[in-house]
Amino acid sequence: MTTTADTTWVAVCPLADLAVERGAAALLGDVQVALFRLADGTVHAVQQLDPFSGANVMSRGIVGTRGGEPTVAGPMYKQVYSLRSGLCLDPVGYEPRPGHEPVLVTYPVDVRGGVVHVGAAR
């Protein structure tokens, strides 16, 4: 674990372990995050918990774009989220589970030396 100015970074996996345009879950202590490696080479990290189903499944959604904005669709009920802001762009008529908000926590990602690092939540 390394610490830069105000962020604590955790090395998670080699970039090569992430499939392009598909997600993968990672376990950081007891926090579950979903990592997405996009076609343009960037990697995004959001919470693995799906606010609409309460299950840890976000990494298994379909990656895509909306007006150029990189997105992931919740695999359970198909809500669409921005991968950059975590905001739910389309709740498709559903409400989040009690105690949850229609937004995903996002985490900073840094790929250094071919290794994906995830920082503390923004």
Next chain:
Amino acid sequence: MTAATETQRLVVVGGGMVAQRLVEALLERETGGWHVSVFAEEPRLPYDRVALTSYFSARDPEELVLGDPAMWDDPRVTLHRDCKVEGIDREARTVTDRLGRVHAYDELVLATGSSAFVPPIPGADLPGVFVYRTVDDVAALRGWVDQVRAGRADDTVERPVRGAVIGGGLLGLEAAGALRALGAQATVVQFGTHLMDVQIDLGGGEALKRLINDKGIAVRCSSATERMRADRTSGHVSRLDFADGGRLPVDIVVVATGVRPRDELARAADLPVGERGGAVVDLACRTEDPHVSAVGEVACIEGRCIGLVAPGYAMAEVVVDRLLGGPATFPGADTATKLKLQGVDVASFGDAFARTEGAMELVHADPVAGVYKKLVLADDARTLLGGVFVGDAAPFASLRPMLGAELPGDPGAFLLPEGGGGGAPQLELPDGAGVCSCNNVSAGTIRGAVTEHGCTDLAAVKACTRAGTSCGSCLPLVKKITTAELERAGIEVSNALCEHFELSRAQLFDAVRVADLHTFSEIIERFGRVPEAAADDLPVGPGRGCDICKPTIASILASLGNGHILSGEQASLQDTNDHVMANMQKDGTYSVVPRIPGGEITPDGLLVIGQVAKDFGLYTKITGGQRIDMFGARIEQLPDIWRRLVEHGFESGHAYGKSLRTVKSCVGSTWCRYGVQDAVGMAVELELRYRGLRSPHKIKLGVSGCARECAEARGKDVGVIATDNGWNVYVGGNGGFTPRHARLLAEDLSSEELLRTIDRYLMYYIRTADRLQRTAAWMEDVEGGLDGVRAVIMEDSLGICADLDAAMARHVGEYEDEWRAVLEDREKLRRFGSFVNAPTTPDPDLAYVAERGQRRPATADERADAPVIAGPVLEVRV
């Protein structure tokens, strides 16, 4: 007539289309104290005579029943079926039925329709000569064709059944099409100079003849039939002799030379009849006797009887309004007609023969294409008086309501082929313009269905307004108006798949196939559209797809045979379930469904599934699809579970895919004392043939061993029912949200023919259906409906059968078990890790409780109350 205060007796003679509408309209208006008794000569509920020809394919008279049959159970209505009225006593105000019973009326309505007119040709009464008016006529005709064919069964040379139709009008051509549909030859014998000479001119008739010939129907114009001759041994009709000395050998003859009003009751009751028959009525539909009205084809109104249903419906509404004290009068008849013969477009309306003083004709003819189009305009060269369309009746629907109005722009533009020369100007119909004449629905009413009643698609508009629910000829226009109105209301109706593709799924399928593309990147590069960027800092480009287009393209690529669904870039397109080849459950774990073809499983197979479920702690349940589902498998367990299953001969059941699910079967002749064929064997064969076939939505089949139908095959996309001679195949069934019974596609097929028929049906569906459209919904959209599909796959009307066959042969040849392939591929196995940095660690949040001897996900409350069985219990690692 006066408005009724206490119960008054209305008697309607005749239980046809117009009588049905009259009763329906009266009930809609709460009847005002009337009780109505309907006397019907036919033994069935009033049915859709206009759609009579479809009885050849549907064969289920119930499908022709008009309106809601529950109407006849209303206490204010009594229907006497099979109960002809034999006489009227106007003085006593009674009618006498065929059983001699006398019924009193306060008001009497004659709705006795017409009978087929048979000219006095010698031999017209021979066995084998038919008319075409009722369900019984059609059943008899069909039976005769079957009988002739059966009689030939032992002939060494196969000879087709030879049919002739006397009369080349609308009805005759429809009958000729029906003969062809029965597999008989057909020759249309027309007395006049050209076909449909009442509706279209000679030029149109010539074009029509070519189109009719293309349907395999022969045409003989200017031919008077002098005599029908009998076969010496059988006594059945066997030859037509013409006035010009010509002869035509025949096995069956249909006479379609017009109709005559059934005015015999009116005549006997001394009511005035028209010059050419029919009970004379005024514009209130009243005869000379103020207590007797006449409606429909039997009514002689404005000096003539009208052989169309729409004016009859209008008369029914007039009578109902009058019964309730209203002032309605007959609005005049729209006599526009459209031929209902699959693949032959003919329509005429208004002054088709330019008989109006000073009328001008504008003609576009393309003899090679068999197209003839004519507009009749008033002397101002703008006001539309009528038209004839042959070969391309597309402009008919939108021009017909413009009758009597000025056309915008250059009238010639309406005659040009669509897309050529700029095409016709957009017509904006006034709200008052009639669109559906069968049901008297105006453009304004259709717009209102969208704006006021919140209808958002064609189906809803049809249900709400009844427009398009009878003959269907107005449907294109109803659709156009609906679409325009929805667009105006800001409701998206484009058939674009999503923001990334302008094309519909069917268009995309063809595009991908023709352009021979094999990856998503190529496809979006070539056919994608560039959406507006959502923010300034975002790149402008076609984007990278979404959860709608990606799985759709994944499915198209799979249907076209592009290797394993998880190979290369394809993996990134797969829906959540396909990506791990299992169905995600509410807690993020998965269900595992091995294929159990036809529901047949050995005791050893059951033991394997039982042992696997036990070892991995999975909840088990028998599914509605005759197989076993194991629930609660974690993503990282899936390969281990499948390794065990594959080792014992199981394979993927594709419960996760938009693909073949199951072929449900009953036990059939193997054990059942009633079974006439091996239903299980056929189900297994079908399931193995179509397993893994990717499609627009899931596909389910069923096979029953006899007509008792224990496999509920008619609730499936394709249902097969055993007969003494082979198999009947039904298509377009559905359970789910909108249950529908599958309809008969073909009968008595051999096993080989059955496979070929289903092959083509499924491939045609896969190529042309919309995304997530089950076959039942697709059958409603597809060109020509059931008949259209039959023409394409049984008669190769589009010439694509060889292509469909080849596509299915490739699927069958290339099939491999997806799960087995993954187990052999280390790279693909990697996606099944639970965490990229801890691939075998279970999701720590999973929690279960025991119920009825098995485990299930804990509810939120139960989690709070702990203790729960958490994490990996009863687990075996291999």
